[in-house]
Amino acid sequence: MAGRVETTEPVGKSVPRIDAYEKVTGAVQYVDDIPFGPNLLYGKFVRSPYAHALIKSINTSKALALPGVKAVVTGKEVPNRIGLYLKDRFVFPLDRVRWIGEPVAGVIAINEEIAEEAAKLVEVEYEELPAVFDPREAIKPDAPLIHPDLGKYEVVPFIFPEPGTNISEHFKLRKGDVDSAWSQCAAIVEDDFFVPQIQHVPIEPHCAVARWDKDGTVTLWAASQSPFAQRDLIAQSLDIPHGNLRVIAPYVGGGFGGKAGVSIEANVVAMSRAVPGYPVKVRMTREEEFLGTNVRQSCAAHYKIGCDKDGNLLAYECQYYFGGGAYNEYGVNITRAAGYSCTGPYDVPNVKGDSYCVYTNTQVGSAMRGFGMPEIHWGLEQMMDRLAEKIGMDKAEFRRRNCVRPGDKILTGMTMPQVDLVKCIDLVTKAINWDKKDKPSAPHKKRGKGIAIMWKAPAMPPNPGSQAIVRFNEDASVNVFVGGQEIGQGTFTVMAQMAAETLGVPYEWVRITANPVDTKYSPYEWQTVASRLTWSMGNAVKAAAEDARQKILQVVAEYWKEDPKDLDIKNGVVVSYKSEREQSLKKMVVYGLPNENYEGWQGGPIVGSGKFMPTYVTGLDPETGQGTRAVVHYTVGAQAVDIEVDTETGQIEVLKIASAYDVGKAINPDLVMTQIEGGAVHGLSAAYEGFYFDERGKLINNSLVDYKIATVMDIPKEIHGDIVETPLEDGPWGARGVGEHVMVQTAPAIANAISDAVGVRINTLPLSAEKVYLAMMKK
Amino acid sequence: MLHEITLTVNGEQRTVAVKSHHTLLKVLREQLGITSPKIGCENGECGACTVLMNGKAVNSCLVLAVEADGAVIETVENLSKEGELHPLQQAFVEHNAIQCGFCTPGMIMSAKGLLDRNPHPTVDEVKEALAGNLCRCTGYIRIVDAVMDVAKKGDA
Ligand code: FES
Ligand code: FES
Numbered sequence: 038m039a040g041r042v043e044t045t046e047p048v049g050k051s052v053p054r055i056d057a058y059e060k061v062t063g064a065v066q067y068v069d070d071i072p073f074g075p076n077l078l079y080g081k082f083v084r085s086p087y088a089h090a091l092i093k094s095i096n097t098s099k100a101l102a103l104p105g106v107k108a109v110v111t112g113k114e115v116p117n118r119i120g121l122y123l124k125d126r127f128v129f130p131l132d133r134v135r136w137i138g139e140p141v142a143g144v145i146a147i148n149e150e151i152a153e154e155a156a157k158l159v160e161v162e163y164e165e166l167p168a169v170f171d172p173r174e175a176i177k178p179d180a181p182l183i184h185p186d187l188g189k190y191e192v193v194p195f196i197f198p199e200p201g202t203n204i205s206e207h208f209k210l211r212k213g214d215v216d217s218a219w220s221q222c223a224a225i226v227e228d229d230f231f232v233p234q235i236q237h238v239p240i241e242p243h244c245a246v247a248r249w250d251k252d253g254t255v256t257l258w259a260a261s262q263s264p265f266a267q268r269d270l271i272a273q274s275l276d277i278p279h280g281n282l283r284v285i286a287p288y289v290g291g292g293f294g295g296k297a298g299v300s301i302e303a304n305v306v307a308m309s310r311a312v313p314g315y316p317v318k319v320r321m322t323r324e325e326e327f328l329g330t331n332v333r334q335s336c337a338a339h340y341k342i343g344c345d346k347d348g349n350l351l352a353y354e355c356q357y358y359f360g361g362g363a364y365n366e367y368g369v370n371i372t373r374a375a376g377y378s379c380t381g382p383y384d385v386p387n388v389k390g391d392s393y394c395v396y397t398n399t400q401v402g403s404a405m406r407g408f409g410m411p412e413i414h415w416g417l418e419q420m421m422d423r424l425a426e427k428i429g430m431d432k433a434e435f436r437r438r439n440c441v442r443p444g445d446k447i448l449t450g451m452t453m454p455q456v457d458l459v460k461c462i463d464l465v466t467k468a469i470n471w472d473k474k475d476k477p478s479a480p481h482k483k484r485g486k487g488i489a490i491m492w493k494a495p496a497m498p499p500n501p502g503s504q505a506i507v508r509f510n511e512d513a514s515v516n517v518f519v520g521g522q523e524i525g526q527g528t529f530t531v532m533a534q535m536a537a538e539t540l541g542v543p544y545e546w547v548r549i550t551a552n553p554v555d556t557k558y559s560p561y562e563w564q565t566v567a568s569r570l571t572w573s574m575g576n577a578v579k580a581a582a583e584d585a586r587q588k589i590l591q592v593v594a595e596y597w598k599e600d601p602k603d604l605d606i607k608n609g610v611v612v613s614y615k616s617e618r619e620q621s622l623k624k625m626v627v628y629g630l631p632n633e634n635y636e637g638w639q640g641g642p643i644v645g646s647g648k649f650m651p652t653y654v655t656g657l658d659p660e661t662g663q664g665t666r667a668v669v670h671y672t673v674g675a676q677a678v679d680i681e682v683d684t685e686t687g688q689i690e691v692l693k694i695a696s697a698y699d700v701g702k703a704i705n706p707d708l709v710m711t712q713i714e715g716g717a718v719h720g721l722s723a724a725y726e727g728f729y730f731d732e733r734g735k736l737i738n739n740s741l742v743d744y745k746i747a748t749v750m751d752i753p754k755e756i757h758g759d760i761v762e763t764p765l766e767d768g769p770w771g772a773r774g775v776g777e778h779v780m781v782q783t784a785p786a787i788a789n790a791i792s793d794a795v796g797v798r799i800n801t802l803p804l805s806a807e808k809v810y811l812a813m814m815k816k
Numbered sequence: 817m818l819h820e821i822t823l824t825v826n827g828e829q830r831t832v833a834v835k836s837h838h839t840l841l842k843v844l845r846e847q848l849g850i851t852s853p854k855i856g857c858e859n860g861e862c863g864a865c866t867v868l869m870n871g872k873a874v875n876s877c878l879v880l881a882v883e884a885d886g887a888v889i890e891t892v893e894n895l896s897k898e899g900e901l902h903p904l905q906q907a908f909v910e911h912n913a914i915q916c917g918f919c920t921p922g923m924i925m926s927a928k929g930l931l932d933r934n935p936h937p938t939v940d941e942v943k944e945a946l947a948g949n950l951c952r953c954t955g956y957i958r959i960v961d962a963v964m965d966v967a968k969k970g971d972a
Contacts, residue, residue, distance in 0.1 A: 240864050288916070714957050741859070746950060747956075749949075
């Protein structure tokens with residue numbers, strides 16, 4: 038460590054990413070890069086050609102007869118259901134398929150080509166059933182029932198399916214009295230909005246390798262945000278003792294929620310059981326990634342919102358119908374999150390919200406960056422604009438007036454924790470010169486500005502835990518063991534900063550021992566989701582480092598015959614404020630310290646452990662959604678955009694996006710900025726993304742040519758970011774998460790700017806030049 | 817049917833027997849153990865597999881291995897020498913132009929392909945050179961800044 042830069046007290050400093058070197062040199066191994074040797078077998082899925090059908094029979098004999106084919110696995114081999122919040126699916130379906138692309142069987146062969154060939158030879162006899170694709174259709178009483186057994190599924194206590202319908206969750210929010218509030222409103226707006234299914238499109242496709250050893254131990258290597266949750270769910274479903282199932286998850290090449298929970302992994306484990314001792318690899322092609330892995334749910338929303346003549350919000354009514362896809366085991370909680378946050382970041386006295394998760398015969402809707410919030414903010418942030426317009430109030434001012442403030446009793450009855458949303462609004466309006474309208478670059482172009490604000494709580498069970506271990510080496514370098522996953526967000530860097538700060542050692546002395554996360558050795562972490570790691574895993578790391586620190590101080594205090602309270606660790610050296618003595622950490626953190634005249638020793642290898650689990654989240658009343666504490670906290674933020682619309686083509690150019698988020702404390706300010714920038718572009722890209730289906734429910738745009746994501750050519754000229762730091766009560770150094778929030782309200786901010794520029798409203802995503810042009814024509 | 821090809825990969829001559837329909841990407845990853853070119857689409861749409869072939873950035877998923885017979889191939893593994901990062905790698909680190917890192921090897925090779933033939937490109941030229949490399953994480957800004965930084969210093 039000599040001769041290198043040493044950063045002391047690194048919290049709040051923009052230290053370089055801890056994973057940068059291995060990533061720029063090509064040394065990083067993602068799952069697909071791990072060598073398994075010539076014994077490796079390859080798996081391919083047989084996929085359903087029908088959106089909804091009964092499986093009458095599966096004949097595997099032709100496939101099995103192909104030389105090189107090792108096994109074919111179907112649903113009957115895995116008869117237990119699986120799911121995170123609602124156990125509504127089989128690993129491979131037993132009797133029914135529910136979307137075009139659903140894996141019906143898994144073929145294992147000695148190479149990919151043979152596996153692919155064999156997959157075509159598996160003969161499945163189907164009886165086609167009527168299908169339904171749109172949640173608004175699927176809730177109708179005569180809609181085809183996608184899950185006739187819904188009433189028999191195991192479900193967590195806070196999710197409420199409605200058996201006999203396609204509704205897998207209905208969240209109700211009732212506050213005040215909406216019905217009598219309308220008469221007091223000076224202005225009311227009411228409208229419908231729609232958000233299509235979109236996909237995460239990580240550049241790394243899903244990949245998993247599984248090996249079922251003859252002694253019953255099972256290893257799964259997966260591109261995964263959720264190694265522990267996968268272990269739990271797969272162990273339950275496949276009757277494997279948890280201790281026998283080892284999930285190994287190296288760096289993830291982009292997650293965004295798409296690698297949360299379980300998608301292909303249980304299938305691959307089930308397949309590997311058929312070929313004991315052989316590793317089996319399944320990697321999604323890009324087409325399969327679109328067709329067969331999880332997506333963001335669609336959402337049809339209806340809003341009615343009113344305010345008084347001074348612009349104070351009085352009443353808010355909404356219905357959200359999430360198109361959850363074929364299985365809603367994860368999606369039900371997105372709908373719940375949308376329900377308990379249904380007003381967006383506004384303080385409204387009277388609220389009636391209904392949020393439904395609805396089965397549809399499409400890809401499985403699941404977690405995606407924002408978890409329900411982009412879907413609901415798309416409409417509600419446009420409605421707030423329209424209400425402000427109606428009452429004749431500046432749109433930023435309208436939001437300042439009505440946005441949530443700490444101490445408010447928010448829609449669920451919970452007291453709003455510390456945040457400063459007004460400051461976020463002030464910063465983005467300033468950054469974008471809100472009051473000034475700039476000249477367009479050509480006579481046929483029009484400039485416009487738009488603003489949108491957001492909130493999002495980590496949406497999860499009440500009690501997801503984090504665990505961390507801090508262990509010293511002889512040279513006083515430190516290994517921090519965590520089970521959270523580095524998916525690009527920079528969590529390893531932030532954890533190293535927190536450990537170093539707590540221990541009193543330079544940042545450069547810390548290594549994060551979590552690549553791969555390995556459920557056999559790594560501390561527990563629920564999942565890398567919900568923007569929860571900085572806060573939750575951070576608290577665990579801080580506790581573990583504090584534990585180790587105390588142990589060191591104890592040993593040195595005894596050695597010096599002083600009080601540990603007078604001692605501190607500074608830059609890797611224990612110092613006494615009382616006697617001004619110093620003791621380097623080197624060696625002593627492993628070998629301990631000798632007593633006087635070497636009359637014995639004390640201390641020994643230093644290891645600290647810590648955990649964090651929120652203990653204060655309460656249940657909510659199923660009829661009203663009211664309760665003491667619905668969520669752990671909220672992160673809030675604002676975005677403002679400056680755009681130019683070509684009136685001859687409808688083309689929109691986003692010139693500038695300004696964002697401000699209240700992160701509590703930026704542990705690494707530049708990494709927060711990289712989230713803000715990447716999120717703004719992700720949000721911009723997502724505004725133009727959407728799945729297109731043919732009338733049978735087959736996905737049409739299943740390649741990167743037809744499903745476009747933003748390239749370097751599409752980025753705004755300028756992305757501005759501001760960081761607000763209002764400390765979170767139980768965050769490490771006050772920090773709260775920001776990974777997802779940064780893209781939530783980009784689309785409505787753009788829509789609001791379009792309205793400002795050319796006076797048209799777009800209610801249905803995706804945006805397109807054509808849509809804007811046609812809307813202008815209609816005007 | 818197997819074909820024997822000889823190519824120079826990262827300065828070393830390698831001879832391998834390849835199947836006629838296998839791509840350079842597959843051979844690099846599976847037969848030569850060079851895994852920095854990534855599989856993102858195998859269809860020329862993402863740039864994650866970009867390598868330099870005879871000095872030019874190509875999508876290695878679109879090149880048949882037999883076509884690479886006699887070619888000089890360079891991947892990101894070859895850039896850092898004796899523990900010293902290449903200026904592009906250094907710039908990517910300094911600008912935090914990396915998040916998940918999956919696009920990074922391809923990005924760096926596309927940028928190197930550009931700077932090797934045009935050491936002082938404009939921002940637009942940089943964007944054009946990177947237009948085929950998708951990144952879902954960073955929003956590209958840092959990547960363009962990093963490449964421009966090297967271009968300005970002119971020491972690539
Ligand atoms: S893998 Fe070659 S371009 Fe995507
Ligand atoms: S850093 Fe993740 S795709 Fe570029």
